[in-house]
Amino acid sequence: MNQSNDLIKSAQRTIRLELEAVEELLPRIDDNFIRACELILSSKGRVVVVGMGKSGHVGNKIAATLASTGTTAFFVHPAEASHGDMGMITRDDVVLALSNSGSTAEIVTLLPLIKRLGIKLISMTGNPESALAKAAEVNLDASVSKEACPLNLAPTSSTTASLVLGDALAIALLEARGFTAEDFAFSHPGGALGRRLLLKVENVMHTGDGLPTVKRGTSLREALLVMTQKGLGMTVVIDENGLLAGIFTDGDLRRTLDREIDLREATIDQVMTARGKTARAEMLAAEALKIMEDHKISSLVVVDDNDRPIGALNMHDLLRAGVM
Template structure:
């Protein structure tokens, strides 16, 4: 294969022309994104300031591939604390411009900056006094010149070997949109809980919002035996509750330790006669535990770090109030 067409620093491996083509594409797009960081200037600050001051929503618009990228940028903004939605520029000129209200900001995408459907909106936006952020590949374009802030997403060339199909340019625009969304997220002090509230139905929301108390087994489902109990009683309690362990509580009702399926295997390995053993002799002290108000995701971390499948849930005074098993986390979608 002729390697003269490969970007600088990219060598043909000789193992597959298809993979060589893919590497060329990725290298061109990597270079396009890297160039964005060098071009960030006060216009980026101005764009952020306009959106942070916005009392309404960010209206994102763009035609063709720019429109597809714009739709994703709008979705990312909306899920990270900046109300936003996408409006097709062609539909906007035929009635949908009514979606833009006082207090909104418009983010318009056009690689050339000369897209007719987008630029047709400029007089209307100026008349409304709507702040305009332009994201283009040409700083001397019509859209860039009329924008209150211009985000330069230009690329040296497309990854397409014909330098025609939008590839590197759409990747750069997408990355610049992500950079804008993250900068706004951090400026707003947006938290993981805020993110979860906009994703209540997905695994992200479940992972971030569910607490240990929401999932734990309490009341009659809490496995527990007192200190001094025969080992036989602990084994019966583990079998009865089916959670793979039992809490062992002291005379004040506080958690003194736990006895688990793993402890049973060690007991069988170390003791020939189990009939005389008490749970105190073989239990794990003090036992891993967690508070009910912590996020279920924290329980996952504790279990994974300690290679266990269940946790005792205790209150502030150390009294067991529940039990949590890895299966509960799996069923809930936290894992």
């Protein structure tokens, strides 16, 4: 029992220390951070991330996050850079170098080469007085008061702080570039994420004979037959010109029963939802899902530029398509 308590206390202490390390970053998002963003945004090349050991693992992740959010980036191992991989870096690139001490030998060795080529250098260190920080155009301060490691040796709080600072940089650049969900999708075309972000309403909607449609004035009984035949749990209601007049869903039917309306005599006009929420064929399926979620509805009518119904879809269609 005592051992269990000790394990829990140890874990909680680690989390608290790492939370403190992240909170310490907030006041450091200052002119240096702005300058780092400006260097990357004005660059005609790529962001080349370098780091050794644990900083290298964090740097790999930062490079991957940058690349997937609109900033072309890749990771280079600094030891390999000294043995040929430096040729991968061009004068137009920006180097983002991670080192908690700021004195990692493999990175410091590269500094004269970086300077000779005139490559812009951003450092992310825990020591603003280090050789790396002083050589950089701008230093991002990732220092921490204390590592979560009880020996204050193993990189723990410091790697968390660097990772969070890297995420902050990537997202600030994403927003500055106006990077969209569709841009993100083209960076992630495979799997569920690609389907969710690339699929359009026109790819999943029911059209033609599959679209349940009745005219205004149709009896409720006849409308229910159409709904049953088409199996979408809804029907579109159109006016005499073929334009959208409303929608009638299973939910509307339940609300109709609560109103004690005579189902045998009622017309669709009495019970439909006038107009209702609509979607466009060219809209992303994920956008249609958001409309449904925001308005707590399960079906949407798809209309063209003239407000003529051309399709319909429901939550089941999005679920089958892997959008949800």
